[in-house]
Amino acid sequence: MTSQSTADGVGTSARRPDAVAKVRGDFAYSSDLWHDEMVWGATVRSPHPHARILSVDASAALALPGVHAVLTAADVPGVNRYGLERRDQPVLAEDLVRYAGEAVAIVAADTPALARRAAGLVHVGYAELPPVTDAERALESPELHEGGNLVRHLRIRRGTPHQADVVVTGEYEVGMQDQAFLGPESCLAVPDETDGVDLYCSTQWLHVDQDQLADCLARPKESVRLTLSGVGGAFGGREDLSVQAHACLLALRLGRPVKMSYGREESFSGHVHRHPARMRYEHGATRDGRLLYVKADILLDGGAYASTSPAVTGNAGCFAVGPYEVPAVEVDCRAVYTNNPPAGAMRGFGAVQVCFGHESQMDKLAAALGLDPVELRRRNAVDTGSVMATGQRVDGPAPVAELLRLVAGKPLPPPAGDDLRLLPGGTSNSTRAAELVRGVGYALSVKNICKSAGYDDFGTARVRMYAHEGRPAAEVHTAAAEVGQGLVTVQAQIARTELEIALVTILPADTAVGDAGTSSASRQTWISGGAVRAACLAVRATLLERAAGLLGEPAADLVYGSTVSSPTGRTVELAELLAMGDVDETAVFRHRRTEELDPETGQGEAHVAYAFAAHRAVVDVDPELGSVRVVEIACAQDVGKAINPVAVEGQMHGGIAQGLGLAVMEEIQVRDGRILNPSFTDYLIPTTMDMPPTVLDILELPRHDSPYGLTGVGEPPLLSAPAAIAAAIRDAVGGAAAGALDRIPMTPEAVATAVLGSLAEGGAR
Known part of the structure; x- marks a missing residue:
């Protein structure tokens, strides 16, 4: 991907180099991969959430002409386990299946239809076991993994709770949300003549995939080479392995x-979901x-494997x-194993769920105190220098009160x-404008940026500068995964800014260059962007040394630009310097060190x-039907430095859309461990008709410790959107009904039931 304009540097809304191809439908996604000699793989999956495998009979499948192989756990040459933080998930189930949809065998055949047919003919004998599907009972149930069903318990203790004038309590639930990326999992594995394999796949972290695959395949890492193919969205759902190991095995x-x-449908079983x-x-x-004081007890259903x-428990x-600002904190957060579908990373990474909890509590406390919800939040908002629950001081910008002021000060939309298109339910129901009730809700959120708790978080970049038809040009090579967020654009912007040239090419991401870390935790622009900047500065330094030799003056006295100049007025063109040979530099960029939290108190410099x-959310509610329309969302966010302002706006729009979905419609329905709605017909996501106008405020308060002063932007616009919408629905319904709305998504049934309960209570009184 080549960019042409020096004007498209840091701070400009540079056009995405992949934009035209994606709009026209010409962009090559992983599902478009092709090789003339390829065959197709398919997966045999368990229909049971918990069962012992008694036998696998592949004879009927192998008897079909065009079927080339059926592999089981016995055919995994290396370690039959993978996992991001714990290697606890089998590549192919050996003796047990722990969730409905777990992979038991894989098939290769000449066509995808034949592969699926053959997979259906593989007979697996099971002895069903009682499934553990209630997270509340998991710790008292028979262990699903050696060591018990507790994945992690984070305990945070700071200060001593004092007697309070007003105390409010609440219990809240968040349903299982799917990442709902539009491009399902796919890959192409191509073996070489030396018993190695080249894998072209859509993922969020090439090197961690490589590490796991090398162990599973019993191959040295250098013989398992990964190249990023076109990714049709990720949002955390591509951090874990899915098709990768199976395709390589075949x-x-x-x-x-x-x-x-x-x-x-298979994608719903093939990746993790929000806890x-x-x-x-x-x-x-x-x-x-x-x-x-604040006391919180949080239980996360981690499903069958740790992922x-x-x-997520930590966050x-x-x-x-x-x-x-809270003087005393008691928090217990647990994640447990169950026989439900595995849960793992999704945009927001644990902070989304608790935001719904703590913001619901702030509204409840405001009502108990007779205070405006905005004023209560303002009085308690953190600022630079404030101490967080873990005892860590906020040492960067923390304009929480200002962000709140911005959204609260926006004029409200008209009635x-x-x-009909602008009423709850649209044209498909009988809502009339006169029957609607309007509500306004607010929410604030906080989350860490980059990896935390002592993790060695770094990125690597290689930059080569060379002469192209007499003009200076550069190539940027990282393993950073472009998953739709615009990372290729940002890398080019940084190179154009630091090298002061127009021609910049971003090479495909692969494992031939050093690790870039994961495209998650809102970290890539900071970490990989920092690595690209460092590599560019190293290139500049080398060119200045060359110029110093030609000009006979110290490199420290020279000024880099489209020409390198000296204080005496002598200059040399970049093209002349590059005629002496290409300049190729690699740099590694790390953020400051963090530390693990104290296991007893949860205190530490972890972030x-x-x-x-x-x-701020504005909603209209039909109290009789329970239908809701989100009329407007206002969002204010500090981004430190908007590297690409229009891309920042896009991130904010996307986060709001996912937050709206979680607030009112998105939930994977799981009954007895089985997903009931594995399709976009039954799993609803917001459409353009559901999205309201958005009013955005982007603050740029630079940090002292990041490239260009930036702060990660990907997750914050989602975090508090569901909580604000939920608060607005409660505000519209009011009275006793508001207290019953303690779960998201708030479906029409839940809203209408809450209203009926309020009316019945009012009548009884």
Whole structure:
């Protein structure tokens, strides 16, 4: 991908080099991969959430002409385990299946239809076992993994709770949300002549995939080479392995390329989802609304395997209090194994669930105190220098009160008119504008940026500068995964800014260059962007040394630009310097060190930086039908430095859309461990008709410790959107009904039932 304009540097809304191809439908996604000699892979999956495998009979499948192989756990040459934080998930189930949809065998055949047919003919004998599907009972149930069903318990203790004038309690739930990326999992594995394999796949972290695959395949890492193919969205759902190991196993067994590509239903079984959460809170405050203590007990359903549950537990616990100054904190956050589908990373990473909890509590506390919800939040908002629940001081910008002021100060949208498209339910129901009730809700959020808790978080970049048809040009090579967020654009912007040239090419991401880390935790622009900048500065330094030799003056006295100049007025063109040979530099960029939290108190300098956002939601509710329309969302966010302002706006729009989905419609329905709605017909996501107008405020308060002063932008616009919408629905319904709305998504049934309950209670009184 080549960029042409020096004007498209840092701070400009540079056009994405992949934009035109994506709009026209010409962009090559992983599902478009092709090799003339390839066969197709398919997966045999368990229909049971918990069962013992008694036998696998593949004879009927192998008897079909065109079927080339059926592999089981016995055919895994290396370690039959993978996992991001714990290697606890089998590549192919050996003796047990722990969730409905777990992979038991894989098939290779000439066509995808034949592969699926053959997979259906593989007979697996099972002895069903009682499934553990209630997270509350998991710790008292028979262990699903050696060592018990507790994945992690984070305990945070700071200060001593004092007697409060006002105490409010609440119990809240968040349902299981799917990442709902539009491009299902797919890859192409191509074996080589030396018993190695080249894998072209859509992922969020090439090197961690390589590490796991090398162990599973019993191959040295250098013989397992990965190249990023076009990614159709990720949001955390591509951090874990899915098709990668299966395609490689088949390719190495057959000695020919193998392609695997999931359909939508299989995709629901093939990747992790957002953790369902149950939360119990207690807030104590003075009569003038100063928080004295917060107690929280949070339970996350991690499903059958650990994935990133330990890290999600860490985030949920660390941010359970929200962006508020609280003298005393008692937080217990647990994740447990169950026989439900595995949960793991999804945009927001634990902070989304607890935001719904702590913001619901702030509204409840405001009502108990007779205070405006905005004023209560303002009085308790953290600022630079404030101490968080983990005892860490906020050392960067923390404009929480200002973000709140910005969204609260926006004029409210006008009442709904007669346009049916703008009413709850749209044109498909009988809502009339006169029957609607309007509500306004607010929410604040905080989350860490970059990896935390002692993790060695770094990125690597290689930059080569050369002469192209007499003009200076550069190539940028990283393993950073472009998953739709615009990272290729940002890397080019940084190179154009630092090298002061127009021609910049971003090479495909692969494992031929050093690790870039994961495209998650809102970290890539900071970490990989920092690595690209460092490599560019190293290139500049080399060119200045060359110029010093030609000009006979110290490099320190020279000024780099489109020409290198000296204080005496002598100059040399970059093209002349590059005629002496290409300049090729590699740099590694790390953020400051963090530390693990104390296991007893949860105290420690665990985070690199914090990001904050504020949301205001305006909703219209039909109290009889329970239908809701989100009329407007206002969002204010500090981004430190907007490297690409229009891309920042895009991130904010996307985060708001996912937050809206979680607030009112998105939930994977799981019954007895089985997903009931594995399709976009039954799993609803917001459409353009559901998205309201958005009013955005982007603050640029630079940090002192990041490239260009930036702060990660990807997750904050989602975090508090669901909580704000939920608060607005409660505000519209009012009265006793509001207290019953303690779960998201808030479906029409839930809203209408809450209203009926309120009416019945009112009538009884």
